[in-house]
Amino acid sequence: MVETVRAPAHPTASAAPSDDEHLPQYHIEAQTSLVERPLRSLKHGDAFAVLDSYGDIGVFPGPEGLYFQDTRFLSRLELTVEGQRPLLLGSVIQDDNGALSVDLTTPDIRLDAGDETSIPREIIALERTKFLFRGTCYDRIGLRNYDTKPRHLRVAVTFDADFRDLFEVRGTNRTERGRRSVEVSGPAEVTFRYVGLDARSRTTRMHFGPRPARLEPNRAEFEVRLAAGGRASVFVRAVCDTVDLSREGVAVAAVGSALPPTSAAYPKPRRDDGHPKGEGMAFALAYRDARRDLRAATDGITTIESSNDQFNEAACRATADLYMLASRTPQGIYPYAGIPWYSTVFGRDGIITAMMTLWIDPNIAKGVLRHLAATQATTIDPAADAQPGKILHETRNGEMAILGEVPFRLYYGTIDATPLFVMLAGQYYEQTGDRATIAEIWPNVLAALAWIDRYGDRDGDGFVEYARETDKGLANQGWKDSHDSIFHADGRMAHGPIALCEVQGYVYAAKRGAAKLALALGDAALSERLKAESERLRQAFDAAFFLPEIGTYALALDGEKRPCAVRSSNAGHALFTGIAFPERAESVAAVLMSRDGFNGWGVRTIAVGEARYNPMSYHNGSIWPHDNALVALGLARYGLKAEAARVFEGQHGASLYQEGRRLPELFCGFIQRKQRGPTNYPVACSPQAWAAAAPFAFLAACLGLELRHDRNRIRFRDPILPAFLDDVLIRNLRLGGSRVDLLLHRHGPDVTVNVLRRSGDAQVVLLK
Missing domain, CATH: 1.50.10.10 (Glycosyltransferase)
Structure with a gap:
């Protein structure tokens, strides 16, 4: 994709660099390999997230982050329990890419130095669900106590936003940057703001539910009490916004986006009672609509x-x-x-x-x-x-x-x-x-x-x-x-x-x-x-x-x-x-x-x-x-x-x-x-x-597949199937107003085509 070298003195005179040029101008720096640690990717619209297997960001150097419009809006997000990182049990992107599901458990925890283990490992299960929707990253951390007695835990989330341009993350150095600030903007909210040299204000608003027991500019700490067999949830919501200051505060929408502004998409949590209901509702509504959005995108396509x-x-x-x-x-x-x-x-x-x-x-x-x-x-x-x-x-x-x-x-x-x-x-x-x-x-x-x-x-x-x-x-x-x-x-x-x-x-x-x-x-x-x-x-x-x-x-x-x-x-x-x-x-x-x-x-x-x-x-x-x-x-x-x-x-x-x-x-x-x-x-x-x-x-x-509207014809020209495929079922193949379901079967070097369903008058032709 984008790799090139430093320019020659007369760029129009030569389309390629001289032989002694070796450093690509927009080189993707690779001090660590993306192969070393499995990364998880989520995307919706102009926002995407690169996460580690825990669902965290920035625990180790790398490209992890929450990005919006080519800027990293979240550069750190780490979950800990009693100051320790949980043990990873499993991590998978759901089949439709709708969300990341992570299963974790607590390690052996000693609350005081020299004491015996206070909380044995595998007593508390953590189930983490993360997804993106309309410029917002939603994160639900569900906890369940499998012990026969109640447990009290300190759960913390550490976070930061560096607002680095994507090309900076890739390795390009900059000599000047804009102004960055952070404030605790409410009992359950932290706001990061970056005013760039381009006269745009970029903000990351961190919302939490329930209200944290302690909230600092880079850390939220929750006191979680779990009855025997009990459950609890912690919600984290990171909202990305961009405002063009040169246009008198008019929000700059995502490129080509016709969606409503991110911050107004779903109700904000109530700040007065510290109850997770507000953030839980925001999570549930967004999750529902994100699933509907995915289903609508693939409705009516041809499947195999x-x-x-x-x-x-x-x-x-x-x-x-x-x-x-x-x-x-x-x-x-x-x-x-x-x-x-x-x-x-x-x-x-x-x-x-x-x-x-x-x-x-x-x-x-x-x-x-x-x-x-x-x-x-x-x-x-x-x-x-x-x-x-x-x-x-x-x-x-x-x-x-x-x-x-x-x-x-x-x-x-x-x-x-x-x-x-x-x-x-x-x-x-x-x-x-x-x-x-x-x-x-x-x-x-x-x-x-x-x-x-x-x-x-x-x-x-x-x-x-x-x-x-x-x-x-x-x-x-x-x-x-x-x-x-x-x-x-x-x-x-x-x-x-x-x-x-x-x-x-x-x-x-x-x-x-x-x-x-x-x-x-x-x-x-x-x-x-x-x-x-x-x-x-x-x-x-x-x-x-x-x-x-x-x-x-x-x-x-x-x-x-x-x-x-x-x-x-x-x-x-x-x-x-x-x-x-x-x-x-x-x-x-x-x-x-x-x-x-x-x-x-x-x-x-x-x-x-x-x-x-x-x-x-x-x-x-x-x-x-x-x-x-x-x-x-x-x-x-x-x-x-x-x-x-x-x-x-x-x-x-x-x-x-x-x-x-x-x-x-x-x-x-x-x-x-x-x-x-x-x-x-x-x-x-x-x-x-x-x-x-x-x-x-x-x-x-x-298959030699050809679809011609002028002839109203679906043609398979001298089809062949590789050895690893005996049958292929194609559903909802479209040509004009026609829809067909086809079963193709391999007989040695030959392939037969059977029409299982037809709506419309399109012809299906097998040509050898």
């Missing part, structure tokens, strides 16, 4: 059930992750990229996620298209790397972005989001026939096409290239945006403007898709022009990029049009988009699936033996599930179903070694070893939207 329980778990986790990451915007739902570092709108990630889930839920694609159309660049702004028609790369709302210390407030430094946007529009219309949405965004599609030709093709050679416009921006602007990800066969960094292999494929597919849209909207002349342009690009691409000596397409062309003769997964995207000539497909597939390319778990980003191959790198030898999903779709497109199934099997096997069967953002590219899972990457995001979408793309690739 198979003969393999482990794949079912993976599919359920993937679905839950997608809808946890999805946030509401005025234009529809948008899948935020990932937790913890990318919980915001990313153009490329959102588009690819929408492509892979189009057959599951076309509403995701609709929301992505409409939101990116609404944020499309309309002016030239070098600081944001923007030109008219360009599609957003990412947006941030933290202090550093607002001040311009990082360029990501509205940042357009991506070469591929614009053609991908047009490509998605074509795919969306082909499946849904939603003419109203296409008509709404058609001016944006035309603007994107104009950007491709005018600004994307910098030298008029027919290829789309990138070179950053600001020294604060990303040096490499494809999906492999690490500072060292684009290089020549001898390891030298490529200097730009750089034309990436996969981007030419995206442009080809974009123009092919836009030609169909133009025809549907009555512009036959534009349709013919776009088809002709796409064919010229295809011919030129083959001539410039295909390298017989390596048997595949070049990674990129540098600024002097010299090919980067490097075997990479990028070539698989040429298959995915259809720009590859049919006669090239088997050769490209052979390289991808060779021992150097495929490690047993998946296709490496860079093949073994290339100059900068490193299985532990971010982009130069690692394995990304979304990349493999696009490769599998590409293989299937050219009839290479066995190879696609092999990739699917590898990725499914990798998921079995992940907690919750969740595919992470990426993992290391070491060769598969017997009786061992894949090697984790130390700072991979998990969950990650396009990784969560990958299982649905793998299945669609193997």
Whole structure:
């Protein structure tokens, strides 16, 4: 994602750093590995939490925190009983990602030094439930006494709020910050406030129930009396608010949020009697509505059930992750990229996620298209790397972005989001026939096409290239945006403007898709022009990029049009988009699936033996599930179903070694070893939207699934199922007004399709 290097003296002269630059500018600092301690993630809207297994925050150094609008609103939250941390019994995110459930018990406790154990361990059970809703973190700590006599305990919560910008948490240093304060603002309330250099006041309000026996600016202590067999609860509520002081105190809502202000969402606890009823009610109401919100988000989507329980778990986790990451915007739902570092709108990630889930839920694609159309660049702004028609790369709302210390407030430094946007529009219309949405965004599609030709093709050679416009921006602007990800066969960094292999494929597919849209909207002349342009690009691409000596397409062309003769997964995207000539497909597939390319778990980003191959790198030898999903779709497109199934099997096997069967953002590219899972990457995001979408793309690739509204047809083209799947039940598959339930069964190499339920007149076709 966001990794680059310190800028050269003339940023527009070279799109990649010189060979002696090594320190990424927006590097994610990794003094500790996210693999060391299992972390738990929750998200709702623009708030997300990274917690340890206890449900605590900041007990050890790391990315833990409660974040809101790219700022850490809570940097410490630790639960203790009689001054000791409880013993962990179990910790799990609920299946739908709705809440974190933690089971704890008290350790052996000595109340006075030298005394015998006053409270034996395992006498008191603690059950902790945490969830997020509308910018608020809710925490219920339930206690139960299993002893035959009453017990009296001191339960304490220690807390703090550092209001660090997300980029500071990631490792970026700042020389100046705003003013921070904290006060005990009521008998059961503490307020942290930070007035930033961006003229915004950010507050974290801590509410407690019952009224604490002692309340200090960083600590709340409760006297809990439990009868024999008795129960009690302690509630903690952290409310995040942001106020723009330059707008006379008008609250700044979460990006795209149409929800009511957080602090007014639910009743505050009564302060006069110290009874937990007020906070308990707030917890119960929010928990109820959060569950309803989750159910509503997934109502009516296509679901999958198979003969393999482990794949079912993976599919359920993937679905839950997608809808946890999805946030509401005025234009529809948008899948935020990932937790913890990318919980915001990313153009490329959102588009690819929408492509892979189009057959599951076309509403995701609709929301992505409409939101990116609404944020499309309309002016030239070098600081944001923007030109008219360009599609957003990412947006941030933290202090550093607002001040311009990082360029990501509205940042357009991506070469591929614009053609991908047009490509998605074509795919969306082909499946849904939603003419109203296409008509709404058609001016944006035309603007994107104009950007491709005018600004994307910098030298008029027919290829789309990138070179950053600001020294604060990303040096490499494809999906492999690490500072060292684009290089020549001898390891030298490529200097730009750089034309990436996969981007030419995206442009080809974009123009092919836009030609169909133009025809549907009555512009036959534009349709013919776009088809002709796409064919010229295809011919030129083959001539410039295909390298017989390596048997595949070049990674990129540098600024002097010299090919980067490097075997990479990028070539698989040429298959995915259809720009590859049919006669090239088997050769490209052979390289991808060779021992150097495929490690047993998946296709490496860079093949073994290339100059900068490193299985532990971010982009130069690692394995990304979304990349493999696009490769599998590409293989299937050219009839290479066995190879696609092999990739699917590898990725499914990798998921079995992940907690919750969740595919992470990426993992290391070491060769598969017997009786061992894949090697984790130390700072991979998990969950990650396009990784969560990958299982649905793998299945669609193997089944050859095609949905065409114009033909009212659901087609399975030469379907195959991998060895770990005997049956697949697809429920509520939608095409126009039709709904069908289908059972697919594997008979050796063959697959049969049975229609179990049909509503509407859509045809189901099996084509061998």
